[in-house]
Amino acid sequence: MVGTRRWLLGVCLCAWAAAHAGPRAEVIHWWTSGGESAAVKQVEQAYRAAGGTWVDTAIAGGDQARAVTINRIIGGNPPTAAQFNTSKQFLDIIEEDMLNPVDDIARRDHWDAVLPAPIVDVIKVRGHWYAVPINIHMQTWIWYSTSAFAKAGIAREPASMDELFADLDKLKSAGLIPLAHGGQAWQEILLFSMVLSNLGGRDLYLKVIRDRDQAAIHSEAFRKVLVAFKRLQGYVDPAAPGRNWNDATALVIGGKAGMQIMGDWAKGEFIAAGQTPGRQFGCLPGLGKDSPYLIQGDVFVFPKTDDAATLRAQKLLADVVERPAVQLAFNKLKGSIPVRLDADDSQFDACARKGMAILRDPRRPVGVAEVYLTPDQNGALQDLLTAFWNTNMPVERAQNSIASALRY
């Protein structure tokens, strides 16, 4: 008898809890390193404070996390929300009609006005908004060591590709590693994007990467870009192949190397080493004051569901992520910048403030290669660039191979 009463009490409590629990969101993401997980905790806390329950499914490695998300969507057991890069990675899922749009929140918050155009182009498909952007990374910052620059007698930041090469020569004759580089394919495409956007300019960049324009790829201007890209290899030390990006950053931090071209996540390494922007190291968003600013970032997508409770959980998450306070808290820890052009920049460091100012100039932000290319086009380009960088492939052949790879 007592047993039955207890059992009934248990049932009642459970039913009560189920009826009163807020929206419950299972979120797949790959923010697993120290700074990243601290950043995502901010979103989690905000979601809890808004009355939701956050179920954290962190999977190390973006590739693995995305594979799990796609497999679970196909298998009919999708998470409430999942992270992707701001890119074409999730375009196929949209085309298969497997994502819930978040149009009402996008309209309410005027995303058309407050988000940079390259981000809007990716998340808005045929008039519907399919992803909630959380941050923006700029991938091709030039980080330099002020002590190395002083040692080499470099008085001011380079403002053109020619000045950059002149500075690299000075660093070389000063006995330093001119360019710190990690010889991995993704770092090589990043370096190439920097040369293409700064030397080739915004128009050539968009023609080649966005439009995959055969004439532009076969042009003399693009040939010059490839030559300059390959020329950079002469300023890299022999131990570069296979090196991780943060080990290359450590060379700049220690003053052994002059500069590194890397995304804004490298800033965290300088800060962790106790350095201050403008003092021990400098950050340069591009060559010259109108240089294109190559952006990407992360988004959450919401797999399709008819379940009312899950829909509520998705809506709440979309709402929370886009709140200015959450944007600030997340991005300060992540090292990226808020997606909202109207965000308050007073709490960010000097480098991030430079980036946020540039972002408000509509002529400067463009997407990185992944924003315009499908994953396999981007992969094919990456294969060719890393082969060109590492071998004696003639520049004409590289040009032809890139043209034929981007034809598909």
Place this chain on the structure above:
Amino acid sequence: MATRSLTRATPYAALLPMAVVAVLGYLGAGLWTFYLSLTASRTFPSAHVIGLAQYHRLFDNERWMLSLHNLAAYGALFVLASLVIGALLAVFIDQNVTGEGVLRTVFLYPYAMSFVATGLVWQWLLSPGDGIDSAIRALGFDGFRFDWIVSQDHVIYTVVIATVWQASGLVMALMLAGLRGVDPEIWKAARLDGIPAWRVYAQIVLPMLWPTVATVLLLLGTAVAKLYDAVVAMTQGGPGIASEVPAKFIMDHLFLRSNVGLASAGAVVLLVPVLALLAPYAYARSRKEAA
């Protein structure tokens, strides 16, 4: 009567689960892969058939062509080296050396390690400035350089070194089992005739081990076709794309690059040499059984 037919049905019933797995899992999946290779499938399988366009694209892809080239060079060297080293080790142990048990374990031990662990260990050993490179310089050979793992032209040989180290122990074990099965009378007869031991091995014993060698070749051949994890652990296909292999191309396009169609075309192409290796073997077996 009923009992007899039941007795005859039992083995078939026992084979049924395996048969179902083979037909659905291997044959079915193989046909499905072939079908997908004819479609425009991207992240998801698609029913939009585009004929042989994926194959056309595949053979227009520099990385795929280099992968095939690497696989051929790797395959020839790996099979030959594993076979020779494994056979020599087996012959060596067959001389009734002292501590045979210990040696057998030592030689077979690498096979117990995963390809990933093997790859990582050899990556450290071969990395210039560390491992073998610096150890030999520390011995006083100042000019010694061993930087194959970062060299465009030599990196694929480092994969051969690591995988031969791992596989030759298994070859030894199989060959040793074969050698121990040789009739001792043959050895006695050869000794009476005064034939030197190496000639007995080369001209009598090893030819007798042909079925064992065929098994070894089959095992090594499949290891070549599926080469993936050792490359991922050792070089990640680099420097550049110098050590890319077909299985890695397929895996990359299946998952990271969201192109199921192109990956399937690659998988079908990779199946062709496997069948080419397997067909003569199966044919020889069936003829032998018929005889």
